[in-house]
Amino acid sequence: MITKLLHPLLDSTALKQAADLICAGEVVGMPTETVYGLGANAYDSVAVRKIFEAKGRPQDNPLIIHLGDIEQLPEVCPMITTQAMQLARRFWPGPLTIVLPKSAQIPPATSAGLHTIGVRVPANPLARQLIRMAGVPIAAPSANLSGRPSPTTAQHVMRDMDGKIAAVLDGGPCTVGLESTIISLCEKIPRLLRPGAITLEQLRDALGEVAIDHALYEQLAENEQVSAPGMKYRHYAPKAPVTVVRGAPDVTAAYIARQLTPTTGVLCFSEYAELFAGHTVQILGGKDDLQAQAQEIFGCLRAFDDTAVTEIYAQCPPDDGLGLAIANRIQKAAGFHLITL
Ligand code: TXA
Ligand code: MG
Secondary structure, three states, X not given: OOOEXXXXXXXXXXXXXXXXXXXXXXXXXXXXXXXXXXXEEOOOHHHHHHHXXXXXOOOOOOOEEEOOOHHHHHHHOOOOOHHHHHHHHHHOOOXXXXXXXXXXXXXXXXXXXXXXXXXXXXXXXXXXXXXXXXXXXXXXXXXXXXXXXXXOOHHHHHHHHOOOOOEEEOXXXXXXXXXXXXXXXXXXXXXXXXXXXXXXXXXXXXXXXXXXXXXXXXXXXXXXXXXXXXXXXXXXXXXXXXXXEEOOHHHHHHHHHHHOOOOEEEEEEXXXXXXXXXXXXXXXXXXXXXXXXXXXXXXXXXXXXXXXXXXXXXXXXXXXXXXXXXXXXXXXXXXXXXXXX
16 A cells, blocks of 8 residues: 655645545544544444554554544533533643543444543644544544554654555644543543643642552553553563663763663753763753653654664653653653662
8 A cells, every 4th residue: 555645734635635535444644732643434443443453453452532623522422521521621622532431333443342432632723624524533543553652743654654554644743742641531530541741730620639540650461451451551662671760860860871881872851961972862852841851752762763772771750740741651661660769
């Protein structure tokens, strides 16, 4: 299959071509504000199966459903609680996925047989235009091969998906750079399943009590019953093993500098890059610039795979605000192999 790279800024028919492909049951790489998604008609089991095939994704891992407008929610979710409405009004369009009971119209292929769905209205205008033009909700996981870091540019998507899907819609680099926050409202106490740009602090401000899923802090067993099936798989991992060094940045940088061998790679804050001159260094961003770190992390993890590094040491921000989501992705890339100083 030839994968078309569509440029909506240069070609006024690009969006329409992408929407037509979705309607024809094809899979299209699409930009969102978080990461690129691999989109297909959420109602079409055959189309959805093509997503699983292209990614090499385990069948028990459900897809997030993307809506063009908040008004579309009753179509995919029969029971919208006050809490759900509150979150939707406050954070949509935006990087928050809400897990809710699903309507019968969503086939088991999309929800991986669960009775719930994760649903969100993305903030990226191209994504919403595409969904509206297609006229159906779009099911989309992140557009990476299963286990690889999520793609934050159309080029990352082409790297993983060229020849496997019909097209990629190039919307430029993603503004957030990390996948959406996921919160489940299907339990007694709302539960944070995946941290993202809508922070735990913001969710607690909106809802009061919010529990944190333990998958945020440790590697899960392959056979464990989990709230978000995707959380149990090894994620974001570069080929070389990663060690995360947590603690005050001056201290962690000095520690990493003492571990260096000729083939060590380092993921560090920009303030410390000089310490590692002569080594393979990926710069996460300034130590206090969480937004830059969120935008850069997946590109950095991908870049190590184009080098000959045999091990990677990583600095990591503290767990507050957006830092929780960045730290979570770095720790998952490391299989939760941490050293705390
Ligand atoms: O920002 C994002 O969320 C991106 C863009 C494309 O929207 N999508 C994304 O999808 O990250 P994916 O498939 O890579 O991650 C979705 C996660 C998986 O861990 C999956 O198990 C979980 O959401 N999930 C989906 N539906 C769920 C449900 N009904 N209950 C619990 N977890 C669910
Ligand atoms: Mg993913």
